[in-house]
Amino acid sequence: MGTYVLLVLLALVYIYPFIVSLANSFKTDTDAANNPVSLVPQTFTTAAYQRLFETDLPLWLGNTVIVTVIVTAGRVLFDSMAGYALSRLPFKGRNVVYAALIAVMAVPPVVLLIPKFLVIKELGMYDSYSGMIIPMLADAAGVFIMRNFFESVSPSIEEAAKIDGAGVFRRFWSVVLPMSRSALITLFILSFQASWNELPQMIISTQSPDLFTLTKGTAQLASGALSAGSQFPIKLAAATLMTIPVAVLFIIFQRRIMNTTAGATKE
Numbered sequence: 001m002g003t004y005v006l007l008v009l010l011a012l013v014y015i016y017p018f019i020v021s022l023a024n025s026f027k028t029d030t031d032a033a034n035n036p037v038s039l040v041p042q043t044f045t046t047a048a049y050q051r052l053f054e055t056d057l058p059l060w061l062g063n064t065v066i067v068t069v070i071v072t073a074g075r076v077l078f079d080s081m082a083g084y085a086l087s088r089l090p091f092k093g094r095n096v097v098y099a100a101l102i103a104v105m106a107v108p109p110v111v112l113l114i115p116k117f118l119v120i121k122e123l124g125m126y127d128s129y130s131g132m133i134i135p136m137l138a139d140a141a142g143v144f145i146m147r148n149f150f151e152s153v154s155p156s157i158e159e160a161a162k163i164d165g166a167g168v169f170r171r172f173w174s175v176v177l178p179m180s181r182s183a184l185i186t187l188f189i190l191s192f193q194a195s196w197n198e199l200p201q202m203i204i205s206t207q208s209p210d211l212f213t214l215t216k217g218t219a220q221l222a223s224g225a226l227s228a229g230s231q232f233p234i235k236l237a238a239a240t241l242m243t244i245p246v247a248v249l250f251i252i253f254q255r256r257i258m259n260t261t262a263g264a265t266k267e
Helices: 002-024 029-034 047-052 057-088 096-106 109-122 129-136 140-151 155-163 168-179 181-195 200-205 214-222 230-257
Strands: none
Touching: 002 029, 002 200, 002 230, 029 230, 057 096, 057 140, 057 168, 057 181, 057 214, 096 181, 109 129, 109 200, 109 230, 140 181, 155 168, 168 181, 181 230, 200 214, 214 230
């Protein structure tokens, strides 16, 4: 019983800031500034959401959807292929590549921002969709997840396909990948969340307002682009709308995320 009480308290601690944001998004500017932690608006109003849709929100949303869809699909495909190669293909230097992968995961992402910016500029991808998307099409964490999952699958499962003449890619695509549903869903959720909420990459790869995503547009609102005043309601309304798709996706697939080795066969 004590454990459940503790878990409920921790859940409340984590969810309280979101509830405060939601409540403030329905307040007037004055009410939000004077009573920022109150969960009950003195005057309930949707003015902040109405004003928000008068900004470039539809443009930001469109750009975010484009980036998120392409990046998520790319990560699921490329991370799976790389994870399978590190798990199954006996090429020279495989352990060195895997060690380098672990090392990359240990590097703080902020350290890589300047090198990424220089590479993007040098390749002529700055201020374009390619500069926003291509650097995010694969990530070390996704490769790590898929490699570990494929390691848990018995190679004997692929023997029949190998005897029938199936090549490496065919065995990967037709035999192993269909068994990896739980791991793929986990990778899908993590990739969607990362690309939907990505801000540093958008800052170093674009400057045109036509390429702003939700994160960059909301950051602009938070930095004072709406003129004087705190403007808490409209800023928090934008943050609330950004949170909804990721929260819904997580709620739908949370059981799959928790069971990343479902269907795997141990030797």
